Amino acid sequence: RGGQPDEPSTFPSPPTTPSLSLRCRSPSANRPPAAPTTTMMISHLRRAASRAAPSVARRRLSTPAAPASGLMKLNFNLPQETLYDGAEVNSVIVPGAMGEYEVTADHVPIVAELKAGMLTVKHGGDGEDEKYFVPGGFSLTHVGSTTDIVCPEAVKLDDLDPAAVSANYEAAKSKASSAEAGSHAAAEAMIEVEVNKAMGGALGLSLA
Amino acid sequence: MTTPTTFWRLAGVSYVQYVNKASSTLRMALREPAKSKAVAQETFAYNRSQWTEGAQGPKTMVGKFSK
Secondary structure: OOOOOOOOOOOOOOOOOOOOOOOOOOOOOOOOOOOOOHHHHHHHHHHHHHHOOHHHHHOOOOOOOOOOOOOEEEEEEOOOOEEEEEEEEOEEEEEEOOEEEEEOOOOOOEEEEEOOEEEEEEOOOOOOOEEEEEOOEEEEEEOOOEEEEEOOOOEOHHHEOHHHHHHHHHHHHHHHHHOOOOOHHHHHHHHHHHHHHHHHHHHOOOOO | OOOOOOHHHHOOOOHHHHHHHHHHHHHHOEOHHHHHHHHHHHOOOOEEOOEEOOEEOOOEEOOOOOO
16 A cells, blocks of 8 residues: 555654665765665554554553452562452551551552551451551552552551560660660660550550 | 661661561560460571581581681
């Protein structure tokens, strides 16, 4: 067929470049046939592509299909155990280091480092909320309503001992004040203070 | 490198060390049946054995590393 080739709408149109002919025109000798130019090659490729299956070309990004039920998919893993593997839940409340947030279906993709705090999985409807205390980790929410959460540990509040939390908090506070400022030991003591304080908050203790 | 902004980074503690210390703190505050199960998660030991002429010698547990 002659004339302009049809442009398949699924392909990005390459930037139009002026024809580049790098051969010098020698004034005297017989000129050899013109070298194929960039635009000619692009037109060739477009014609070939339009002959190929256009439906395959349309999907340029592969994204997992969102669950049809309007729920989100949760993958919650610890190194030693898998708590949720592709479970469809209503939402998850994630304790991000920059702030707590709730992830529902079709949430914008977000990657967050977690801080020590409560992670709540809401099943919605008749299901009970599952609450875990996590010391840290990462939460990645992807396109297609899938969230991957990885934590080194996750415990139920019933397994925490409030007396131990208060005692450890006091011990850590004294260690932090007595340690040399900016040292490894001081940092470790401050980590203990931070995590015990978060546990106290989750248990309803008032730790100063 | 950008300036570290967390207190642990400034003290020379890496993220892995930080999160492991936080997990350890959490495990120390657990009640008994869950506690021993969880503490087993972080316990580790090393075995050492000497190889002579392609054969492995007896394994011994390493008590501590001495320079």
